[in-house]
Amino acid sequence: MVAELNLCEIKFAAFDLDGTLIDDRGRLVGDVHGAVNMLRQRGIISIIVTGRTYDSFFSLNLDPSLLDLFHHDVLLNDGNVICHHQKKTFDVKQYLDAAICRQVISSLDGQAEFVMESHGKHVASSKSAKLKYCMLYTFPREKIEVGHQKEFKFERVTKLFILPKEKIDIAHQLRDCHCDVADAQFLNAQVISPKGICKADMLERHLLDCFGENDLNRVIAFGNGHNDRLLLKKAKWGLAVQDSHPSAIELCDVHLQEPIYDYLNKVLQPLEVPEVINEKGGIYLRTLQLPLPDALEDTMIPDFVERVSFLSAHILHVDLLEEESVIEVTVDHTGDAEAISAAFLKLSSNVAQLRRFREKEMKSNIHLKSEPVHSKLNGDDQKRTFYDEIEMELAHYFDQLFLSLGASLGAKLRRYPSTMSKELMEKCKYHTNFPQNIYSVFEIPHDYQVIDDIREKHHGFLPEHFQQAGRFLQPCICYHCYEEWEGKTYTDNQMMTAAGQCFRHEISWKVDPLRKLEFSMREIVFIGDNEYINETRKTLLEHTWQCFHHLGLSGKVTTANDPFFFYDDMDKANYQLMANSKYELVAVTEKKDVSIASFNDCGEMLCERFQIKGEDDMPLYSGCAAFGIDRWVQVFLQTYGRNRKNWPDEMFHIKEGQYAAK
Known part of the structure; x- marks a missing residue:
């Protein structure tokens, strides 16, 4: 039976606690960390299913590093109580009469x-x-x-x-x-x-609710007690540990004669990461081929591949080889392949525990295009870091178009600094949701010795010459509006529009004309009651779509979510998708689809943080529309090219605060 153990089709591992993972004194039985991590590296989600109650479970004071290897939901009371071990919240399925x-x-x-x-x-x-x-x-x-x-x-x-x-x-x-x-x-x-509470049935119910699993055919289960017997029987593989109850041994597939880790280490083949070494331009590069996690849902693959890029600063490129179900990672000669592989396994185990809701397509004109979009830009255009007259003309045109759209709805004009304070950053919590995007501002202190050291001794700058300025380059515009409204009470709706340069720390090899470190953005931000937010967002979306469509550009409007960096925040992303709180206008280009505008319903969250209230002394609702000017310019140029003669006759123009076709 040992040689026949095959985990290729296994997606979940269910572990009893007492007698299986811990002994009667609450001590771990063997290398539990190693055993669970071995399964985790193979994309298998481990879940604790125990007869312990809420208080008795937390009284064990299990090592947090061990619990982090398991799914955050722990099934207590034989599965009748579902407990989030990190938040320490619980949900009861049935109560005694x-x-x-x-x-x-x-x-x-x-x-x-x-x-x-x-x-x-x-x-x-x-x-x-x-x-x-x-x-x-x-x-x-x-x-x-x-x-x-x-x-x-x-x-x-x-x-x-x-x-x-x-x-x-x-x-x-x-x-x-x-x-x-x-x-x-x-x-x-x-x-x-x-009535009817047993580990097998309650785990099956939980997997259906959380992962869409219909049965236990992709589960390997470990247990020792009488209350584990049906779980061991119904699972694809049921393993009774040493010193198990006779009924558990009777119904299991394998009766272990050694600790779980020793058994798994013996029967499972070690994971190997293929590595290719090549030379390019005199620099030695290594290519790692990392397996796409089996438990990864199709909707999560693009997001997962994007995150692989952040595993190390030594990663030069990431490719998805769909047919081989492999992610190919190119690393420079100084990169630690072992550390990158370990980080990849950790990322794989985290994402395997999550579900991603599919985006919904709200509008599309892609089917109306008689021919695909072709890039009219040459290589030099793609690499340029400045704007010439043509691009400046188009950037001004699009900015005025969206400015006019905001003004037609009563938006007040604003101009804000390109930096934001530490206090503003902490209040809006951008740094906790999107830390990968932030640029911090540094300065040379007003200190004679430092200044003289730069001028006389080194004739240049060293890191120790700088200190943090306590400010950040703005990643977007809207937070300045909330700062202006902070602590105020309004009896009527408010709207403001502002444009400026925004800065986001992108991975260097991903930077291109559609994804820049510095870019222009115009935002229209509005606060008021919930009905006003919904109607305003709808109006902005409809008018923007009309402009996009009449310009002959190709794309779609979909539900979307913000690119939260940590998978712990995926609940927020799924909420945005389910609640339709974020729409994106996605343009189709030759090279890739790209979001060029977003329309967001922020609910009460930001007004609550900034204490912006209505006449009932309750936080107002807010929303915003954001337009990436640079992306509109590039999508337009990739569609029509730089020759004005090829531009559409129906170009929109600004007139008396309104927008209209010629």
Whole structure:
């Protein structure tokens, strides 16, 4: 059986806790980190499925570095309680009927003590019950309160532990009730829980809800107890660990005679990363071929490939080889291939735990094009870092077009600095969501010794000559508007428009005319009630689409999300997609599709942070439309070229604050 273990089709690993990962003293059994990490490197998502309650799980104080190897959802109470181990929140699937709890306690009439779990907390009927429970489950005494029986309301009870003086057949008493009774094997204790709760069924339900899995056919399960037996039976591979309960051994596929890590290390082949060394221009380059994670959903692949570029500053290029399901990474001669491979495995394990909602296409005129778009730009045009007269003319034209659009809706004009303060950066939280984009400003201090050192000794600059200025180059315009509105109360809607140079730290080898380090942007920002935000965003989107379409440009409008850097923030990205809070106008060019405008509903979030309120003293809603002027220019030139004679006759022009066709 050992030689037949095949994980190629396995996407999930379910681990029991007590007796499987930890011993009766709460110590790890063997190299648990190594075992889980071995599965993680193969794109397998590990999930803890335990009979422990909320308090008893966290009382173990498991190493956070170990928990981070598992999916953030832990299935407690045999799967009846789903707990986010990082946020320490939980969701209960079923509660015990309060009437059943009262019936049991009343029928015992002093023949037994009890401990109940309610709202994630434990309450005992007596000090004696408390001590017995703590001894039975190695539970800290301070986590259990002692209450008077008359005070118990039995509301939201997830488990009821009965501790009788002598053995009582509670299962027979409750045979017609909607609950299950299990023997705890010690002190005649019995556990009453909601009907039909078992690890196998609850894990199957959880995988369906979170990952769209219909069964356990892609699960490998590890367990040791009687309550693990059905999980081991229903999983694709069920492995009973050493010293398992006879019923678990009977229904498993493999009965381990060694720790989990030792077994996996013996039966699994080590991961190898193919490496190719080549010489280009006298510089030795290495190409790593890294496997695309099997658990990665199709909708996540472009996002995942984009993030691979950030694994190391020594990465020179990243390509997706779809047919081979491989990501090819080119590294310079000083890059640490082993470190990059390790970072890739960590990224793979993180993304494997997530789902990405698909974008929805709202509008499109791509099908109206009789021929594909062809670039009319030569190589020199693509490499230039400045604008000539043609590009300046078009940049002014598009900026005036969007300025006129804002003015027609009553927007006030503003001009802001190109930098933003540390305080503004922290308030808008751009640095936590998109740290990869930030440019910080440095300055030479007004210090004679430093200035003289630069002038006399070195005839140049050294890093130690500079200090942080406490300011950042602005990545967008809109935050300045919120800063102007900060702390104010408005009884009517507000709108402002401003343009400026924005700066984002892009990967050097990805920089091109459609993705620049410095670029021009115009934004239209508006605050008011929710209806005003929705209607204004809709109007801006419709008018922009009309301009785009009449200019003969090809593209579509889709739902979108911001490029959050950390996968922990993917919930935010999915929310944006589900709530239609972000639309993008995506232009189709010869080389790639590119977003040239976005239309955002920010809800109350930014107004709440900046204390911008309405007459009811509640935060207002806000939205914005952002136009990438440089991208509009390049898309236009790649469509029509630089000869004005080839430009469309229906070019829009600005007239008396409105936009209209000639």
